[in-house]
Amino acid sequence: ETGVTQSPTHLIKTRGQQVTLRCSSQSGHNTVSWYQQALGQGPQFIFQYYREEENGRGNFPPRFSGLQFPNYSSELNVNALELDDSALYLCASSHKRETNTDTQYFGPGTRLTVL
Amino acid sequence: KQEVTQIPAALSVPEGENLVLNCSFTDSAIYNLQWFRQDPGKGLTSLLLIQSSQREQTSGRLNASLDKSSGRSTLYIAASQPGDSATYLCALLTSGSRLTFGEGTQLTVNP
Numbered sequence: 001e002t003g004v005t006q007s008p009t010h011l012i013k014t015r016g017q018q019v020t021l022r023c024s025s026q027s028g029h030n031t032v033s034w035y036q037q038a039l040g041q042g043p044q045f046i047f048q049y050y051r052e053e054e055n056g057r058g059n060f061p062p063r064f065s066g067l068q069f070p071n072y073s074s075e076l077n078v079n080a081l082e083l084d085d086s087a088l089y090l091c092a093s094s095h096k097r098e099t100n101t102d103t104q105y106f107g108p109g110t111r112l113t114v115l
Numbered sequence: 116k117q118e119v120t121q122i123p124a125a126l127s128v129p130e131g132e133n134l135v136l137n138c139s140f141t142d143s144a145i146y147n148l149q150w151f152r153q154d155p156g157k158g159l160t161s162l163l164l165i166q167s168s169q170r171e172q173t174s175g176r177l178n179a180s181l182d183k184s185s186g187r188s189t190l191y192i193a194a195s196q197p198g199d200s201a202t203y204l205c206a207l208l209t210s211g212s213r214l215t216f217g218e219g220t221q222l223t224v225n226p
Contacts, residue, residue, distance in 0.1 A: 031212065033212070033213065033214070035214070035216075040218075041218055041219075042119070042204055042206075042216030042217050042218045042219055043159075043204075043206075043214070043216050044216075045213040045214065045215070048212060048213065050212075055212070056212065056213055058213065088156070090158060090159065092214075094212070096212065102208075102212060103147075103149075103161070103164055104208075104212075104214060105161070106151075106158045106159040106160075106161075107158055108157060108158040109157070109158045111156065
């Protein structure tokens with residue numbers, strides 16, 4: 001059983017550019033959640049994908065978008081990058097059942113720096 | 116809106132000391148509470164998960180408690196070691212399967 005993986009590990013972009021981050025969920029998991037963690041703060045929920053559809057969104061603008069693929073892997077896309085988008089982006093996978101008590105397993109994160 | 120507060124923000128202790136990290140939250144309508152460990156620049160490692168119907172969980176030198184009525188959780192670390200140095204985050208799972216995190220307690224255990 002493989003864990004949650006994310007790519008790339010690190011990324012440097014300039015203001016105004018677009019970026020795509022990738023996440024492979026843990027085997028058997030059907031749900032992927034994305035979080036943004038600024039330096040010195042706790043992670044903030046961006047959105048969640050369940051069976052290829054967005055299933056909840058945090059307080060992030062529309063330039064943050066995502067996709068989930070049939071194999072349950074996921075992408076996070078950020079357009080028109082701003083300096084404040086510099087952060088560690090964490091992906092978490094889980095298996096959603098009828099109850100919501102699904103444990104989320106986190107990947108190692110992608111460190112994005114916007115210059 | 117769920118708000119999570121962790122106290123203290125930073126803690127420095129000598130090796131061997133027992134310590135308690137605190138987490139408080141404003142909305143008791145939670146499904147579970149998790150404690151995570153984060154090493155600098157790394158992802159999150161889940162330490163303990165307490166379901167909303169439970170009062171505590173134990174794993175080795177770690178014990179976490181949950182009191183929904185008062186909106187509090189504690190993480191107790193026994194006989195601390197330098198390898199325990201990290202940031203500890205508590206997070207609550209609420210409706211919509213989203214985790215709400217505190218800002219963490221940065222722990223340093225000095226040899």
